[in-house]
Amino acid sequence: MCGGAQFLDSGPEYNSCLVSLIPGLICVGGSLSDQLFQAMRQSIIDGASDTATQLAQQALANGVDPIEAVNQGFAAGITFAGDQFGCGQMFLPDLLASAEAIKAAINILEPEMLKRGSQREALGKIILGTARGDIHDIGKNLVATILSASGFQIFDLGTSVTPEQFVAKAKEVDADIVGISALLTTTMAGQKAVIEALDRNGLRPRVKAIIGGAAVTQKWAAEIGADGYSRNAIGALELAKNLMSKVMNKGTA
Amino acid sequence: MRPRIQLLTPELIGRILCEAFELLMSPGVRVGSAPVVALLRSAGIEVNDGVARVPESQARNCLASAPRDFYLYNRQGEKAVHYGGDDVHFDPGSCCVQMLDPDTLEARPSETRDLVRLIQVTETLPQFAAQSTAVVCNDAPSAIGDLYRLLVVLQYSHKPVVTGSFSAAGLQGMIDLLAADSGSRDNLRKKPRAVFDVCPSPPLNWSEFASHNLLDLARAGVPAEIVSMPLAGGTAPVTLAGSVTQHAAEVLAGITLHQLAAPGSPVVWGGAPAIFDMRTAGAPMGAVETAMLNMACAEVGKHLGLPTHGYLVATDSKFVDAQAGAESARSAMLGALTGINMISGAGMLESLACHSVEKLVIDAESIASAYRLVRGVEMRGETLATAMFAQTGLSGEFLKLKETRALFRQEQHLPSPVIDRNAPGSEPLSDAFTRARDRVNELVSMYQKPSLPEDVLRKFQSIVEREADRAGVASALHGK
Ligand code: B12
Numbered sequence: 001m002c003g004g005a006q007f008l009d010s011g012p013e014y015n016s017c018l019v020s021l022i023p024g025l026i027c028v029g030g031s032l033s034d035q036l037f038q039a040m041r042q043s044i045i046d047g048a049s050d051t052a053t054q055l056a057q058q059a060l061a062n063g064v065d066p067i068e069a070v071n072q073g074f075a076a077g078i079t080f081a082g083d084q085f086g087c088g089q090m091f092l093p094d095l096l097a098s099a100e101a102i103k104a105a106i107n108i109l110e111p112e113m114l115k116r117g118s119q120r121e122a123l124g125k126i127i128l129g130t131a132r133g134d135i136h137d138i139g140k141n142l143v144a145t146i147l148s149a150s151g152f153q154i155f156d157l158g159t160s161v162t163p164e165q166f167v168a169k170a171k172e173v174d175a176d177i178v179g180i181s182a183l184l185t186t187t188m189a190g191q192k193a194v195i196e197a198l199d200r201n202g203l204r205p206r207v208k209a210i211i212g213g214a215a216v217t218q219k220w221a222a223e224i225g226a227d228g229y230s231r232n233a234i235g236a237l238e239l240a241k242n243l244m245s246k247v248m249n250k251g252t253a
Numbered sequence: 254m255r256p257r258i259q260l261l262t263p264e265l266i267g268r269i270l271c272e273a274f275e276l277l278m279s280p281g282v283r284v285g286s287a288p289v290v291a292l293l294r295s296a297g298i299e300v301n302d303g304v305a306r307v308p309e310s311q312a313r314n315c316l317a318s319a320p321r322d323f324y325l326y327n328r329q330g331e332k333a334v335h336y337g338g339d340d341v342h343f344d345p346g347s348c349c350v351q352m353l354d355p356d357t358l359e360a361r362p363s364e365t366r367d368l369v370r371l372i373q374v375t376e377t378l379p380q381f382a383a384q385s386t387a388v389v390c391n392d393a394p395s396a397i398g399d400l401y402r403l404l405v406v407l408q409y410s411h412k413p414v415v416t417g418s419f420s421a422a423g424l425q426g427m428i429d430l431l432a433a434d435s436g437s438r439d440n441l442r443k444k445p446r447a448v449f450d451v452c453p454s455p456p457l458n459w460s461e462f463a464s465h466n467l468l469d470l471a472r473a474g475v476p477a478e479i480v481s482m483p484l485a486g487g488t489a490p491v492t493l494a495g496s497v498t499q500h501a502a503e504v505l506a507g508i509t510l511h512q513l514a515a516p517g518s519p520v521v522w523g524g525a526p527a528i529f530d531m532r533t534a535g536a537p538m539g540a541v542e543t544a545m546l547n548m549a550c551a552e553v554g555k556h557l558g559l560p561t562h563g564y565l566v567a568t569d570s571k572f573v574d575a576q577a578g579a580e581s582a583r584s585a586m587l588g589a590l591t592g593i594n595m596i597s598g599a600g601m602l603e604s605l606a607c608h609s610v611e612k613l614v615i616d617a618e619s620i621a622s623a624y625r626l627v628r629g630v631e632m633r634g635e636t637l638a639t640a641m642f643a644q645t646g647l648s649g650e651f652l653k654l655k656e657t658r659a660l661f662r663q664e665q666h667l668p669s670p671v672i673d674r675n676a677p678g679s680e681p682l683s684d685a686f687t688r689a690r691d692r693v694n695e696l697v698s699m700y701q702k703p704s705l706p707e708d709v710l711r712k713f714q715s716i717v718e719r720e721a722d723r724a725g726v727a728s729a730l731h732g733k
Contacts, residue, residue, distance in 0.1 A: 091531035093486075133420070133462075135454050138487060142534045185350055185389045185398055186419045214606050215350035215389075217362065232533070 033064060037073040040105070044077025047097025049104040056108035066109035067118050074105045078149050085146070086234040092142075099149045122153040124176040124244040127169050129161030131190025136183035139213065139233075143179065146233040147240055163190070163197035170198065170207055176247050177227075177240055182213040191216075192224040199225075208243045212236060255339070256629045258590040260549050261497075266556045269494065273501035274309040276457065281306045282506040285461030288468065289510060296513050305506075312505050315512035321558050323476060323519040325383065325413035326444040328434070328703065333413050334382045336448075336476070336521060336560035339592030341627065342382035343585070343620050344415045345375055345613055346567055346601035347450065349388045353602060353609040355690050358572065360607045363388035365405060370610050371600065372409040373700040374693055378613075380620040383413040385597060388608050396724035397717070400426045403447075404713060407434050411703055415478070415597060417450035421465040424449070426720040428473050433712035442474035448521065448595070450480045453503040455488035464510055471515035478521040478562050478595070479507040484536055485546065487529030493542060497549045500526050504554070521595070522554030523562030525605075538567040538604050539580030547584075548591045560594050566616050567598035567605060573612045573686050577602060581612070582619035589623035611689035614696065618671050625666040633660055 084090035221229035322337020483489030547563035565584035600613035
């Protein structure tokens with residue numbers, strides 16, 4: 001082995017300290033359900049699926065409204081985690097654990113929600129996939145994680161998806177948004193092909209088309225008539241929320 | 254003594270290979286296409302549901318038939334790059350989609366004029382033993398973008414080329430171009446001018462496109478560089494040792510396919526391994542751990558006696574700034590100290606997405622320093638110092654010694670004006686980027702375009718027209 005200079009190890013785990021120090025998240029006193037919601041939030045931030053599951057069960061046993069449990073408890077946790085990720089304070093493995101934890105909690109609460117007829121509304125339905133011929137899926141997966149953790153229902157068609165597959169899925173699930181990722185200059189043409197296919201099938205402008213990937217630019221998005229583009233996953237979330245508000249406005253107008 | 258650096262102990266390399274062979278059996282390797290499955294089965298390798306289980310004995314046989322070394326040749330047919338042993342060469346990074354505009358400092362889609370400028374500068378710098386198809390030309394039809402880039406390089410350069418294709422169908426056209434350049438497919442096989450990067454998809458997946466390219470290259474006798482890119486923590490185990498193991502398994506699987514198709518065909522133990530950024534999901538090419546992965550992967554390849562390749566001298570910075578300089582210079586040194594045969598990546602910014610000619614000339618200085626470093630501290634003459642002191646006594650007049658005059662050029666690398674040493678005639682208060690811009694202009698004005706024989710140009714033309722037809726694009730490409 002080669003010897004050499006000795007480097008200082010990086011410091012303590014700032015990240016986990018930070019999370020538990022967030023004011024308002026450590027709750028002192030408050031009502032029983034406040035304390036429960038508090039614990040729920042923390043279980044998601046900690047990415048503790050087991051704790052989240054137990055807390056969901058406890059909520060049901062105590063007769064807490066499952067919708068309340070999600071909105072005031074678990075979902076608040078994932079929003080916090082998403083924000084922390086967005087500002088570089090939380091890391092991907094932590095975020096993925098948070099996403100798993102909320103999935104576990106909602107699985108427990110879902111039957112009761114169905115019984116009460118009070119399904120939690122998804123923010124919107126989004127189809128994602130990489131353009132035909134493109135196997136780069138890391139960016140697309142990250143976008144899917146962030147969107148789904150934030151309350152969108154995601155249908156991930158995977159890699160190298162044809163325009164026909166995008167269209168068929170959009171029809172099948174009555175999608176609000178179709179997102180096409182492409183990292184190669186050769187596969188960017190596939191983004192255009194998907195948008196054309198959505199047009200041909202009369203799905204647009206109701207269904208919005210968004211695009212992304214390393215070589216994608218605002219100019220390209222405009223050229224192919226996409227409804228939006230983003231350079232990163234957090235931007236994709238904002239974009240999707242904005243587009244949903246347009247979708248909603250149209251629906252009620 | 255040539256200085257070198259070694260990250261892995263022999264025991265650890267043994268362990269890495271042992272686990273890599275285990276991975277080839279379980280979980281096995283995903284293989285994408287019918288011809289590949291047929292080839293594997295004909296060699297007695299089991300393939301079920303698109304997953305091949307490659308026994309160690311088979312992989313070892315294929316390792317044994319892979320050549321220990323080979324050469325790339327320049328246009329004149331001379332040996333120009335030796336893939337093998339501890340020889341170190343550098344080429345600019347490949348395939349960027351953007352170019353840093355030195356005037357606006359904005360990254361914009363790269364075009365033919367950018368590729369030409371990169372080629373011109375690379376051609377004049379001895380630090381680069383080979384050209385690369387450095388950027389995608391967004392002003393050319395993307396359906397034949399890979400062929401087009403190679404066409405431009407062949408028209409503007411004498412040096413060997415590191416390239417790659419974007420599709421299974423595109424490769425034949427590129428090989429035809431090279432064959433036209435060499436005179437025939439047979440000449441190309443005897444004196445290959447290019448090496449093709451081929452990438453498995455992590456983890457352990459030889460896609461249809463990549464495996465077809467591998468087989469076609471093997472059969473054409475054109476060198477293939479297997480560029481496995483595990484991203485530690487994202488698409489591969491988070492530990493460096495774990496990712497090196499996955500890299501080894503992916504390359505071993507590739508060599509097996511390649512050698513089964515054409516035993517003895519030249520192949521490179523290459524890679525672009527990186528860590529996975531846990532905040533952005535990106536691939537930080539300038540991270541020291543990324544350099545360590547490249548070094549360790551190459552050490553495994555060298556242990557097996559194969560030609561090696563790595564991706565270094567690149568940065569994650571978006572500008573040609575201190576970060577770019579620090580990351581690129583450090584990895585150039587580390588790659589050279591490891592004795593990696595071909596080191597790609599110079600000029601690259603933004604985790605391989607953007608190129609800069611100005612960065613390329615600064616990187617050339619780091620590369621020159623790295624070459625100087627690996628020459629080490631040499632013994633010149635009978636004594637080290639006493640003979641010189643016998644002449645000077647305590648006068649200190651070393652400048653007058655004939656030894657000084659005779660040896661200083663070998664002892665000291667003289668940097669170009671890109672490096673600020675207050676040289677006479679230099680701008681006293683300029684920064685490296687400004688000096689690099691001037692240097693680029695100077696090199697471009699020194700550059701001379703090769704004149705290719707008419708018949709070769711005609712052949713190029715007809716290949717491009719044929720490929721454009723095949724890809725369904727109008728061809729109006731020639732005469733650049
Ligand atoms: C990792 C990588 C690979 C891995 C991919 C592993 C995987 N499972 O994805 C492997 C090794 C398999 C690979 C293969 C190849 N690659 Co590659 N790869 C990269 C690299 C280094 C990083 C990509 C990445 O993951 N970035 C990190 C993620 C998080 O960023 P992102 O993808 O941009 O996504 C973000 C945004 O763009 C946005 N976004 C993304 N999608 C979407 C979608 C929507 C709807 C929205 C709103 C936003 C959005 O949000 C994301 C999150 O922040 C890039 C260089 C680069 N810096 O981009 C080259 C790069 C893209 N590859 C390149 C090439 C050439 C190839 C190959 C052709 C190489 C070869 N000759 O075999 C093959 C192609 C295979 C194929 N057919 O697809 C070139 C592209 C050149 C070109 N012509 O366009 C690049 C630029 C590198 C280079 N200079 O060579 N590659």
